[in-house]
Amino acid sequence: MCHGADLSGNFQTPSLKGRLVASWAGTPLSRLTGYIQRAMPLMAPGTLSPEDATTLVAFLMRENGASPAKTALPITEKRQASLKFPALTIQPDTSPSK
Amino acid sequence: MTNRNRNIGRRHLVAGASACSLVGALAGSRLLHAQTPSVSPTQALTPQKPRIRLQPFDLRADQITDIKVCLRPFRPMGPRFDVEHVGSKLVFHNYGHGGSGWSLSWGSASLVVEKVSTTLQRKVAVIGCGIIGLTTALTAQRAGFDVTIYTKDLLPRTRSVRANGSWTPDSRVSLTAPAGPGFADLWEKMARISWATYRDYLGLPGNPVEFIEHFVLSDRPFNTPHEESPDGRTGDYASTGMPQHGTEFARYSDRIKDIVPAAEELHPSENPFAAPYAKRNTLMLYNFASYGHLLMSEFFQAGGHVVIREFHDPSELTSLPEKIIINCPGYAARDWWNDKSLIPVRGQTAWLPPRPDLPYGLHYQGASAVSKTDGLMVQAYDLNNEGEMGSVGNSFEHPDRSESERAIKVLADLFARSPLSEG
Numbered sequence: 243m244c245h246g247a248d249l250s251g252n253f254q255t256p257s258l259k260g261r262l263v264a265s266w267a268g269t270p271l272s273r274l275t276g277y278i279q280r281a282m283p284l285m286a287p288g289t290l291s292p293e294d295a296t297t298l299v300a301f302l303m304r305e306n307g308a309s310p311a312k313t314a315l316p317i318t319e320k321r322q323a324s325l326k327f328p329a330l331t332i333q334p335d336t337s338p339s340k
Numbered sequence: 341m342t343n344r345n346r347n348i349g350r351r352h353l354v355a356g357a358s359a360c361s362l363v364g365a366l367a368g369s370r371l372l373h374a375q376t377p378s379v380s381p382t383q384a385l386t387p388q389k390p391r392i393r394l395q396p397f398d399l400r401a402d403q404i405t406d407i408k409v410c411l412r413p414f415r416p417m418g419p420r421f422d423v424e425h426v427g428s429k430l431v432f433h434n435y436g437h438g439g440s441g442w443s444l445s446w447g448s449a450s451l452v453v454e455k456v457s458t459t460l461q462r463k464v465a466v467i468g469c470g471i472i473g474l475t476t477a478l479t480a481q482r483a484g485f486d487v488t489i490y491t492k493d494l495l496p497r498t499r500s501v502r503a504n505g506s507w508t509p510d511s512r513v514s515l516t517a518p519a520g521p522g523f524a525d526l527w528e529k530m531a532r533i534s535w536a537t538y539r540d541y542l543g544l545p546g547n548p549v550e551f552i553e554h555f556v557l558s559d560r561p562f563n564t565p566h567e568e569s570p571d572g573r574t575g576d577y578a579s580t581g582m583p584q585h586g587t588e589f590a591r592y593s594d595r596i597k598d599i600v601p602a603a604e605e606l607h608p609s610e611n612p613f614a615a616p617y618a619k620r621n622t623l624m625l626y627n628f629a630s631y632g633h634l635l636m637s638e639f640f641q642a643g644g645h646v647v648i649r650e651f652h653d654p655s656e657l658t659s660l661p662e663k664i665i666i667n668c669p670g671y672a673a674r675d676w677w678n679d680k681s682l683i684p685v686r687g688q689t690a691w692l693p694p695r696p697d698l699p700y701g702l703h704y705q706g707a708s709a710v711s712k713t714d715g716l717m718v719q720a721y722d723l724n725n726e727g728e729m730g731s732v733g734n735s736f737e738h739p740d741r742s743e744s745e746r747a748i749k750v751l752a753d754l755f756a757r758s759p760l761s762e763g
Contacts (some may be wrong), residue, residue, distance in 0.1 A: 244737075244738065253497065254408070254409065254497075254502070254737065254738075255737075255738075265492075265650040265652075266650075266652070269652055273652050273653055274652070277652055277675060280675055280678065281674070281675035284735050284736075284737050285734075285735050285736040285737070286735075287674075287675075287735070
């Protein structure tokens with residue numbers, strides 16, 4: 243609801259695409275999961291389970307262009323600490339309609 | 341007030357009134373007040389005056405151009421000013437000013453920079469570029485520091501510009517008991533430094549800071565005590581960890597009444613509004629667009645640097661080149677510094693097209709309209725008569741259009757009934 247169905251946000255609410263990659267690339271996933279659990283949703287922070295927050299992290303990576311892995315993201319903080327948010331680059335648009 | 345036409349009747353002094361006669365009038369007013377408390381001494385003794393001429397605001401919901409929501413970073417014990425080590429870095433905190441960040445910004449910055457100066461360092465990092473971060477950065481520059489601001493967003497997108505932007509130095513800045521008497525002294529120092537610094541921004545092109553005429557209107561005499569609607573809350577901050585009643589919030593304004601212009605009660609003959617009781621004062625405003633651009637320009641002209649960066653954990657500060665860090669994140673401290681002492685207090689303003697030709701503002705029945713250079717700002721600051729408790733703990737940072745429309749209606753109805761709308 244807050245960030246919009248297409249995750250593009252609005253003037254007051256940050257987009258979850260684009261700048262999100264710049265802000266989080268190279269950061270341990272445990273930190274992003276922890277942030278989401280601690281701070282989001284803004285009107286009810288602290289209400290998401292580690293499983294929900296991890297699902298959101300996987301969703302954010304997919305929406306920002308990360309390739310799916312063969313296995314699901316681990317839930318535990320320790321295992322997430324060794325995984326980093328990927329640096330993603332925009333691929334040239336090769337569609338014929340451009 | 342430069343660049344803005346003034347067509348409001350200014351305060352009229354009785355011609356020929358001497359200092360002695362004013363003293364006599366004051367003494368008499370106290371006597372009369374004691375005998376007939378329901379009659380305002382000002383109304384009883386002030387001779388009839390011509391009605392103040394005002395042009396009404398065009399208050400209609402279909403004129404809304406923007407609705408902004410902010411979360412005031414309220415801490416019951418007052419703003420955070422302690423110093424912490426993070427690895428080899430020294431972090432000076434400067435956040436949690438509640439509804440008084442704009443008003444106290446320069447004073448708060450000054451106190452922190454005084455402390456930072458004792459480190460004998462030359463380079464300083466400031467985290468955050470809201471009004472606290474920006475004034476802190478400028479104050480540090482003026483004290484001789486090389487300053488880099490690290491921030492997620494610049495002023496047009498920070499929470500600071502979603503505030504109301506007027507002189508409200510003790511608006512939910514602390515609770516009296518947990519803040520203690522020491523904070524009252526500190527508050528006074530900050531308020532005086534800020535007030536004096538703001539004088540340096542008056543009368544400039546674009547009105548970054550200005551005074552406007554402001555009316556506080558009431559259906560009841562001003563000397564009747566304010567009673568909040570009962571809400572079933574019991575206990576207090578000490579017993580529940582949250583404020584439970586408006587009386588817990590600190591009020592310090594009396595400490596600086598020697599420098600802030602007093603309100604005067606209007607005689608019924610001069611009151612242009614349909615509300616039976618009216619006060620007039622002058623209100624200091626911060627016009628976000630011109631003031632924000634001016635502060636950014638000053639920062640760059642003095643050699644400041646800005647780095648757009650988002651921090652996720654205090655340990656990330658160890659990667660900065662500066663050893664000294666001033667932490668000014670506002671409400672974001674709740675997440676980024678994991679400071680759960682911050683209590684959100686939601687505030688919403690609706691913006692209608694600017695009316696620089698009508699430089700006044702008014703408060704009535706929990707709704708306010710204030711003419712700023714970047715828009716006519718309408719705020720539902722207390723439509724439900726909750727007093728200071730309104731929106732405490734509410735972190736819903738999304739516009740509620742119906743709230744703004746209610747405030748617009750309250751004031752539009754007032755204007756429709758008011759004599760100023762006749763002829």
